[in-house]
Amino acid sequence: MSIKILNDEKKWFLETKNTAYVIGVDEDKNLQHLYWGEKFPYISDYPGVLVKQEFPFDNFEQIIKEEFSPWGGIRYKEPGLKVIYEDQVRDLILKYKNYKLIDSDNKCKTLIIYLIDSTYDLEVELNYRLIEEYDLIERWVNIKNKGNQSVQIEQILSAQWHLPDMQNYRLSYLYGRWASEIKLSRIELGYGKKILESRRGITSHQFNPWFAVDNGQSDEDFGKVYYGILAWSGNWKIVFEKDSYSRLQVSGGINDFDFSWQLKPGECFITPKFVAGYTPNGFGDASRKLHHYQLDYILPRNINHKIRPVLYNSWEATQFNVSEEGQKKLAGKAASLGVELFVLDDGWFGERNDDTAGLGDWYVNKEKFPNDLASLISYVNKLGIDFGLWVEPEMVNKNSKLYNLHPDWVYYFPNRPRSESRNQLVLNLAKKEVVEYIYNFMNKLLNNNIKYIKWDMNRPFSEPGWTEALKSQQQEIWVRHVQGLYHILDKLRKKHSEVIFESCSGGGGRVDLGILQRTDQVWVSDNTDAFDRLKIQEGFSYAYTPKIMMSWVTDSPHWLNHRKLSLEYRFNVAMMGSMGVGGNLNNWSKTEMRLAKEKIRQYKKIREIIQHGDQYRLLPTWEGNLVAVEYVSKDKNKVVLFIFLHSQQFGEKLPPVKLKGLISDFLYKFQDRNKKIILSGKALEEIGVKVNLKGDFDSKLIILEKQNKRNN
Numbered sequence: 001m002s003i004k005i006l007n008d009e010k011k012w013f014l015e016t017k018n019t020a021y022v023i024g025v026d027e028d029k030n031l032q033h034l035y036w037g038e039k040f041p042y043i044s045d046y047p048g049v050l051v052k053q054e055f056p057f058d059n060f061e062q063i064i065k066e067e068f069s070p071w072g073g074i075r076y077k078e079p080g081l082k083v084i085y086e087d088q089v090r091d092l093i094l095k096y097k098n099y100k101l102i103d104s105d106n107k108c109k110t111l112i113i114y115l116i117d118s119t120y121d122l123e124v125e126l127n128y129r130l131i132e133e134y135d136l137i138e139r140w141v142n143i144k145n146k147g148n149q150s151v152q153i154e155q156i157l158s159a160q161w162h163l164p165d166m167q168n169y170r171l172s173y174l175y176g177r178w179a180s181e182i183k184l185s186r187i188e189l190g191y192g193k194k195i196l197e198s199r200r201g202i203t204s205h206q207f208n209p210w211f212a213v214d215n216g217q218s219d220e221d222f223g224k225v226y227y228g229i230l231a232w233s234g235n236w237k238i239v240f241e242k243d244s245y246s247r248l249q250v251s252g253g254i255n256d257f258d259f260s261w262q263l264k265p266g267e268c269f270i271t272p273k274f275v276a277g278y279t280p281n282g283f284g285d286a287s288r289k290l291h292h293y294q295l296d297y298i299l300p301r302n303i304n305h306k307i308r309p310v311l312y313n314s315w316e317a318t319q320f321n322v323s324e325e326g327q328k329k330l331a332g333k334a335a336s337l338g339v340e341l342f343v344l345d346d347g348w349f350g351e352r353n354d355d356t357a358g359l360g361d362w363y364v365n366k367e368k369f370p371n372d373l374a375s376l377i378s379y380v381n382k383l384g385i386d387f388g389l390w391v392e393p394e395m396v397n398k399n400s401k402l403y404n405l406h407p408d409w410v411y412y413f414p415n416r417p418r419s420e421s422r423n424q425l426v427l428n429l430a431k432k433e434v435v436e437y438i439y440n441f442m443n444k445l446l447n448n449n450i451k452y453i454k455w456d457m458n459r460p461f462s463e464p465g466w467t468e469a470l471k472s473q474q475q476e477i478w479v480r481h482v483q484g485l486y487h488i489l490d491k492l493r494k495k496h497s498e499v500i501f502e503s504c505s506g507g508g509g510r511v512d513l514g515i516l517q518r519t520d521q522v523w524v525s526d527n528t529d530a531f532d533r534l535k536i537q538e539g540f541s542y543a544y545t546p547k548i549m550m551s552w553v554t555d556s557p558h559w560l561n562h563r564k565l566s567l568e569y570r571f572n573v574a575m576m577g578s579m580g581v582g583g584n585l586n587n588w589s590k591t592e593m594r595l596a597k598e599k600i601r602q603y604k605k606i607r608e609i610i611q612h613g614d615q616y617r618l619l620p621t622w623e624g625n626l627v628a629v630e631y632v633s634k635d636k637n638k639v640v641l642f643i644f645l646h647s648q649q650f651g652e653k654l655p656p657v658k659l660k661g662l663i664s665d666f667l668y669k670f671q672d673r674n675k676k677i678i679l680s681g682k683a684l685e686e687i688g689v690k691v692n693l694k695g696d697f698d699s700k701l702i703i704l705e706k707q708n709k710r711n712n
């Protein structure tokens with residue numbers, strides 16, 4: 001049994017395959033966090049609640065590890081919940097009431113612990129859902145107003161995690177900016193707070209809601225790592241607070257910045273999930289657990305088992321200059337390469353000739369597509385491939401019919417500027433009519449034979465006014481926007497269940513587990529320079545499965561860095577996730593087209609391993625001249641190895657790359673350049689494969705397959 005309960009002592013033992021998480025109630029009905037880490041053989045091994053005692057200056061609530069702390073009484077740490085009652089009381093005391101165990105979804109057990117305010121009719125449900133096989137716990141909070149007066153919520157987080165005492169706490173996190181998203185950074189946490197957050201209305205390019213904490217000595221394969229990830233696509237925050245007793249509390253959820261929510265009598269508010277886990281086996285194990293959790297539990301169920309198609313996207317080739325003829329030509333070439341999905345990006349609608357106009361006017365531009373999209377779609381389908389389309393539904397250009405009709409559909413404050421970014425404003429999805437408008441045009445669009453949607457969101461929020469709402473509700477927009485978006489996507493998915501949705505936000509501005517519950521893949525960065533991508537893809541791999549990582553092969557020299565890279569190198573980088581092609585095929589030579597066709601054929605053979613297998617970061621981008629990433633199939637029969645050399649110097653001989661995750665006595669056959677080699681899993685892990693790369697930006701892809709046993 002995964003959740004053990006000691007009723008007399010009011011203790012809960014949440015056990016996953018390898019870990020345990022223990023909560024208890026003390027004599028004052030405070031809910032105390034007791035333990036999180038390795039699973040012990042006996043229940044009596046786990047620590048008990050701290051018994052009330054006098055501390056000279058710090059009161060008891062500050063000494064215990066509160067499982068979910070309200071702001072009230074004598075408390076100064078980051079609270080999980082802060083409210084204002086109608087009578088202006090701003091004090092909240094939560095006490096244990098009871099619990100419930102739910103076993104309903106067969107796969108996972110959920111424990112709900114109910115807390116109530118000592119005076120007012122406010123109930124707080126703490127939810128714990130165990131993902132046993134991956135040693136993860138999903139936590140979220142449901143707050144219910146059972147009284148007859150409104151309550152104003154000022155802060156409501158999803159969970160607070162208490163880490164065991166460590167000598168040092170090293171935080172790993174993901175930071176970036178446009179064209180440079182999601183790169184790994186590490187710092188030692190000192191006393192006080194470190195906050196990761198977004199205040200931009202979207203998950204953001206700047207920080208991604210993932211973290212890992214270790215004692216500074218863990219590596220890819222060894223050492224204790226605590227890690228977590230949030231399922232929210234709007235403003236979020238994760239607060240790391242090392243107190244003066246050197247204990248670390250990690251609190252996270254919806255950002256309280258500029259947030260307030262009116263909870264009317266009878267209403268409830270459910271927070272997004274904050275998922276976290278513990279492993280003694282290093283960062284690699286933590287990442288693989290998150291990858292498989294996403295594949296099995298997060299990604300939309302209707303198509304999560306399907307392999308992602310190789311797509312072609314015309315954006316980098318044509319920008320806004322799209323036409324039926326031009327797209328047909330590119331589609332023909334893409335199909336000849338073995339591409340399975342042709343995507344028409346920006347520029348097909350309204351008066352959209354550049355980024356100054358047209359957003360909001362979701363009708364086909366007849367000058368560019370005189371026969372509507374139908375003729376292009378059927379042309380593409382006749383080539384034997386699917387058709388996909390770009391949209392940016394949450395946006396409007398001032399220069400558009402929609403804005404002229406509904407200037408009040410955007411976020412704005414009266415008497416203040418409406419700041420534009422990329423010449424556009426954000427539509428107010430807190431408004432029902434806006435949500436309806438978006439759903440209706442999307443639904444109509446999808447009645448065409450469209451099999452894929454790239455859902456873009458190219459600017460963060462500003463002047464977040466919702467003027468006609470009640471004063472007490474105006475700051476709800478940050479959450480209502482995300483709820484509106486989720487509602488539209490959920491409804492569209494239900495109606496058009498075969499369509500693949502890709503989340504894009506000027507590159508990787510909206511990548512999180514919330515959006516991934518309703519989209520199948522993400523655009524990671526507008527930066528498609530293959531060398532830069534190595535770093536971005538590496539950061540991405542700490543938190544997200546390679547299956548959802550769209551990666552295109554584009555032109556060289558690259559528009560961003562003017563870097564020249566061979567087509568082979570560009571393909572090898574793009575093959576490490578879900579591959580696409582985004583170059584201008586009209587300019588590719590016959591030799592390049594031949595190689596592209598060959599690489600796409602090769603990718604199709606190995607993509608099951610890349611998209612559903614286990615990923616190992618063998619050599620990271622920051623350690624030297626070589627980068628190596630390996631993928632192993634579930635049955636460990638097939639292995640794909642990518643190696644990249646930055647620059648050879650002094651005629652150096654490069655060390656062999658040692659593999660991981662293989663079966664020791666399996667024999668693996670592979671071809672290295674023209675040589676056929678057979679080695680055991682053990683030898684490949686101990687000795688490795690030779691790296692005969694040369695010059696600058698060389699790369700290679702090695703595919704290993706299990707061979708029947710030799711007789712010797």
Ligand code: GLA
Nearest residue numbers: 315345346504505506507526
């Ligand atoms: C964003 C996306 C790009 C492309 C453009 C179109 O920048 O990230 O891939 O779709 O918008 O305007």
